[in-house]
Amino acid sequence: MSDGDPSVAEAHPELVQLLSPEGERVAHPHYSIDLTPDEFRALYRDLVLVRRIDIEATALQRQGELGIWASLLGQEAAQVGSGRALAPDDFVFPTYREHGVAWCRDVDPLWLLGLFRGVNLGGWDPNAHNFNLYTIVIGSQTLHATGYAMGIQREGGGPDGSYPGAVIAYFGDGASSQGDVNESFVWASVFNAPVVFFCQNNQWAISEPIEKQSRIPLYQRARGFGFPGVRVDGNDVLACLAVTRAALARAREGSGPTLVEAYTYRMGAHTTSDDPTRYRLASDLESWKLKDPIERVKAYLVRNGLADADFLDAVQAEADELAAHVREGCRALPDPEPLSMFDDVYVEGTPHLDRQREEFATYLASFEGAR
Amino acid sequence: MATYTLAKALNEGLRRAMERDPKVVIMGEDVGKLGGVFRITDGLQKDFGEDRVIDTPLAESGIVGTAIGLAMRGFRPVCEIQFDGFVYPAFDQIVSQLAKVHYRSAGAVRLPVVIRIPFGGGIGAVEHHSESPEAYFAHTAGLKVVACSNATDGYFMIQQVIASDDPVIFFEPKRRYWEKAELDTTATPDPLWQARVVRPGTDVTVLAYGPMVKTALEAASAAAADGVSLEVIDLRALSPLDMAAVLESVNRTRRCVVVHEAPANVGLGAELAARITEQAFYTLEAPVLRVTGFDTPYPASRVEEDYLPDLDRVLDAVDRSLAF
Ligand SMILES: Cc1ncc(C[n+]2csc(CCOP(=O)(O)OP(=O)(O)O)c2C)c(N)n1
Ligand SMILES: [Mg+2]
Numbered sequence: 001m002s003d004g005d006p007s008v009a010e011a012h013p014e015l016v017q018l019l020s021p022e023g024e025r026v027a028h029p030h031y032s033i034d035l036t037p038d039e040f041r042a043l044y045r046d047l048v049l050v051r052r053i054d055i056e057a058t059a060l061q062r063q064g065e066l067g068i069w070a071s072l073l074g075q076e077a078a079q080v081g082s083g084r085a086l087a088p089d090d091f092v093f094p095t096y097r098e099h100g101v102a103w104c105r106d107v108d109p110l111w112l113l114g115l116f117r118g119v120n121l122g123g124w125d126p127n128a129h130n131f132n133l134y135t136i137v138i139g140s141q142t143l144h145a146t147g148y149a150m151g152i153q154r155e156g157g158g159p160d161g162s163y164p165g166a167v168i169a170y171f172g173d174g175a176s177s178q179g180d181v182n183e184s185f186v187w188a189s190v191f192n193a194p195v196v197f198f199c200q201n202n203q204w205a206i207s208e209p210i211e212k213q214s215r216i217p218l219y220q221r222a223r224g225f226g227f228p229g230v231r232v233d234g235n236d237v238l239a240c241l242a243v244t245r246a247a248l249a250r251a252r253e254g255s256g257p258t259l260v261e262a263y264t265y266r267m268g269a270h271t272t273s274d275d276p277t278r279y280r281l282a283s284d285l286e287s288w289k290l291k292d293p294i295e296r297v298k299a300y301l302v303r304n305g306l307a308d309a310d311f312l313d314a315v316q317a318e319a320d321e322l323a324a325h326v327r328e329g330c331r332a333l334p335d336p337e338p339l340s341m342f343d344d345v346y347v348e349g350t351p352h353l354d355r356q357r358e359e360f361a362t363y364l365a366s367f368e369g370a371r
Numbered sequence: 372m373a374t375y376t377l378a379k380a381l382n383e384g385l386r387r388a389m390e391r392d393p394k395v396v397i398m399g400e401d402v403g404k405l406g407g408v409f410r411i412t413d414g415l416q417k418d419f420g421e422d423r424v425i426d427t428p429l430a431e432s433g434i435v436g437t438a439i440g441l442a443m444r445g446f447r448p449v450c451e452i453q454f455d456g457f458v459y460p461a462f463d464q465i466v467s468q469l470a471k472v473h474y475r476s477a478g479a480v481r482l483p484v485v486i487r488i489p490f491g492g493g494i495g496a497v498e499h500h501s502e503s504p505e506a507y508f509a510h511t512a513g514l515k516v517v518a519c520s521n522a523t524d525g526y527f528m529i530q531q532v533i534a535s536d537d538p539v540i541f542f543e544p545k546r547r548y549w550e551k552a553e554l555d556t557t558a559t560p561d562p563l564w565q566a567r568v569v570r571p572g573t574d575v576t577v578l579a580y581g582p583m584v585k586t587a588l589e590a591a592s593a594a595a596a597d598g599v600s601l602e603v604i605d606l607r608a609l610s611p612l613d614m615a616a617v618l619e620s621v622n623r624t625r626r627c628v629v630v631h632e633a634p635a636n637v638g639l640g641a642e643l644a645a646r647i648t649e650q651a652f653y654t655l656e657a658p659v660l661r662v663t664g665f666d667t668p669y670p671a672s673r674v675e676e677d678y679l680p681d682l683d684r685v686l687d688a689v690d691r692s693l694a695f
Contacts, residue, residue: 067495067672096497118672121498136499137457138429177428179460205429207405213428279404338677341670352636356665360677363687 014217015231015263018238021291023299033242037306043237044301045315046080047294050100052319053109056326057099057116061272065330066116070097074235074267077293078200080104081240082168082262085248089165091130091152093145097200098134098170105129109322110329119333130165138171139178142197145169146184149193149251157254166251167195168244174205176221177213185225185259194251196244197222197259200234202266207279222259234264235293265291338364372555378548380522381411383556384529385449389419392447395533398425398434399451399487407451409489409548431461435486439469442482447533454545455490456499462507469538470513481536487529490518491582491632492664492679493546495672502669503633508540509610509642516610517563518542518581522552524607527560535563542609544582564608566616572602575626575689578617578643580606583630583680590685599689609639617643618651625656626692630680635663657695660688 017026018033035043054072061069072079075097083104086092094101099112107129114120115134122133135141149167157163175181176199188195201218203210214221222229232243240262247258265288269276301307342357375383389395397412403426406413416424427434431452438448452458458465465486472480492501509516515537519525525543532539561567569584570591579587584605591601602620606612621627627647629640644659662680670678 068497114671115497118495118497118675120671121668136497137460174429177430177433179430179432205400206408207401207403208426208429212426273408278406335673336671338674341665341667341674341678345667353666356635360665363684364677367683 015233016239016243017233017236018242019236019296019300021235021296023296023303025300028239031239031242031246033238035238040297040301040306041311043080043084043241044294044297044307045318046084046100046103047076047237047297048315049319049322050076050080050103051294052323053103053326054099056323057109057113057330058268058272060113060327060330061116066113066272067118068271068273069116070271071268072097072099074265074288074293075200075202075262076100077237078234078240078262078264081237082198082244082260085241085244086168087165087248089130090248091132091145091148091165091167093132093141093148093167093169094134095138095141095170095172095175096134096136097172101170102131105131107131109326110333113326113330114333117330117333119336139175139180142169142171142175142181142184143187145195146188146191146193149188149195150191152194153191161254163194163252163254165194166248167193168198168248169195170198170200172205173199173201173203173210173213173218174208175199176218185222185227185257188257189226192254192256194254195257196247196251197257198244199259199261200264201261202234202264204266204270204276204280206270206274207276209280217261219259219261227257227259229259229261231261231263234262235291235296237293237297264293372553374551375522375526375554376549376551377519377522377525377543378409378411380525380554381519381529381543382413382415384526385412385415386418388449388530388533389415389423391530392533394445395447395449396423396425396441397449397451398427398438400427400429400434400453402426402451408453409545411487411543412451431457431459432464435461435464435469435484438484439464439472439482442484443480447483447485449485449487449533452486452488454496454500455488455502455504458486458488458504461486465508465514465540466511470511473537474513482538483533483536484538485529485532485541486539487541487543489545489548490542491544491546492669492672492675493582495675497672498669501672501675503631503664505540505542505609506633506638509639514538514540514610515608516540516542517608518544519607520544520547520579520581520584520605521550522554523558523560524605526554526556528563528607531560531563542581546582547585550585561607564611564613566604566606566608566613568602568616568620569605570601570603572600572624574600574624575628575692576602576604576617576620576624577628577630577685577689578604578606579630580609580639581632583632586680586682587630587685590682590689593682594686594689599693601689612643612646614646614650617647621647621651622654625654626695627655627659628662628685628688628692629659630662630685632664632679634666635661636666638663657692660692662688
């Protein structure tokens with residue numbers, strides 16, 4: 001399974017690919033990866049389970065259990081590949097679509113549902129899994145990631161000068177236009193911060209195609225800011241893993257930021273509120289279906305005798321179980337108490353807010369029995 | 372007369388403005404083919420072309436900053452901010468640049484820029500999609516701020532603000548987008564900066580704007596059943612405020628309740644209460660009361676019904692005012 005395999009073809013140099021859409025290993029001059037059969041199978045399992053979480057959440061939205069859902073369909077490899085490249089001490093700054101990265105950080109999918117169900121605004125402790133709260137305001141988190149990386153830097157490296165962890169900031173092709181994102185590139189570059197910018201270019205920002213954001217491939221932007229950029233096949237989990245590993249290692253070593261552009265496709269709607277038939281062609285979708293991130297791994301595993309029917313069935317069974325957990329857990333997420341909205345506004349509460357809360361409690365009590 | 376939703380009335384109003392003046396351009400995220408996430412610009416790119424209905428890169432500071440440049444060159448940009456909570460990346464361009472250029476240029480430069488913002492809650496959305504940021508802008512000298520509440524105002528006010536030579540922040544109550552009303556597009560519109568009595572009454576004046584006008588009217592119907600007569604005023608203009616209309620009403624009813632979704636602290640209600648107290652102190656029988664969102668961040672949507680002022684909370688304030 002090494003890159004010395006004579007059957008591998010030469011990939012387009014601009015796009016790092018290690019596993020073709022047909023499930024064949026491809027060699028790349030700079031990136032390679034060697035996985036044990038178990039590791040390979042584990043990636044397949046991740047991809048299948050992550051897709052299943054997503055499909056279940058979409059169904060829950062249709063049933064009225066979630067207010068909205070942002071599907072990752074089609075982006076599983078970008079998220080699992082980069083997510084599995086992370087070391088325990090690395091820290092993740094996601095957007096609102098990184099359910100697959102959350103999975104790789106051992107975040108219970110139910111945690112993610114609270115925001116979309118409307119029972120909280122995220123509600124988890126970012127330090128519990130080194131996975132920050134979802135950020136909906138486009139691009140903001142790239143600056144937080146850079147600052148966090150500067151913090152790691154200022155705490156100092158080990159004897160060999162390397163840092164104990166790096167930071168990864170996720171964002172989209174649309175986000176690349178935001179001032180915050182461009183500012184984060186400047187900062188990361190100037191301070192040589194240990195941060196990896198992981199852009200999932202899924203070709204769309206709601207209804208706007210990538211051409212509305214950039215005239216050059218996004219990864220090429222990095223050069224002007226003074227750090228390397230690389231475009232990876234975002235539907236190739238091996239390539240995403242290899243490239244992100246290298247970028248994180250570079251950051252931990254103290255060699256500064258990298259921009260990774262994962263070239264992929266948003267197979268679903270922007271969110272469950274969106275209707276993509278208004279602005280894009282079904283034929284585009286069809287051509288991307290041929291590049292499905294899961295099918296190629298399955299093809300490779302089966303063709304090379306690394307997965308048999310028992311294995312595939314076991315993964316399916318596990319996916320069914322996980323789906324049941326998501327479904328039942330979601331329905332059981334309790335609505336917050338009205339008065340809880342006054343909690344946690346400040347570290348040190350204020351008399352004004354305490355009084356407002358009390359007045360509202362009295363007001364609510366006045367209805368008791370009357371309704 | 373025909374039946375329009377507020378969304379369709381705004382769409383028609385934009386269309387009229389674009390037909391009337393070739394310098395009117397629309398810019399924003401997803402305003403082109405998609406017609407905006409609320410479809411307010413539906414069909415406009417198809418009919419007026421990509422030079423006049425511009426799908427911008429995803430950057431709000433860029434939208435407003437370039438609108439300023441376009442306005443300097445003689446255009447009349449109408450910017451769409453997709454949701455209230457996404458206007459803040461443009462805050463510097465709005466408050467430090469857009470608001471001040473006329474003043475700094477000693478009147479030499481006019482910036483007839485309109486910034487449309489769907490605002491307010493009540494649609495079960497995730498965070499940053501339900502906010503009421505009007506006070507930030509009303510606080511800023513050099514900006515004018517208005518809020519429409521119904522199809523007729525949507526149709527006429529959007530045309531009036533586009534025709535205005537001052538920069539205007541135009542708030543649209545997103546939870547009322549789908550409400551239908553009769554609209555006579557041949558009628559003579561009310562002047563832009565005037566408040567309107569939407570329901571005459573004698574006991575308490577209720578001041579509202581945007582999404583809360585309907586809430587206030589519902590409260591007035593309920594109060595009438597109990598023999599209490601509420602006068603409901605739709606402020607329409609939030610900066611400048613039509614104090615003449617407010618004082619005329621309060622001088623008759625001698626009691627006033629202000630309703631808005633935005634938090635109470637340093638909000639429009641505070642300004643209204645202060646001005647009414649300053650200008651009608653001796654006629655008041657009760658302090659001006661506010662019914663508002665609480666002084667917390669906008670909460671998770673499953674409790675937004677508790678956060679948002681509703682009929683009961685308006686009536687509760689009316690009772691407290693009458694009991695004074
Ligand atoms: C500052 C800001 N402006 C607008 C929005 C509304 N909005 C939400 S997602 C989105 C498109 C984002 O596109 P992209 O960055 O490519 O990420 P993707 O959704 O494709 O993952 C927009 C415009 C927002 N959330 N934040
Ligand atoms: Mg995108």
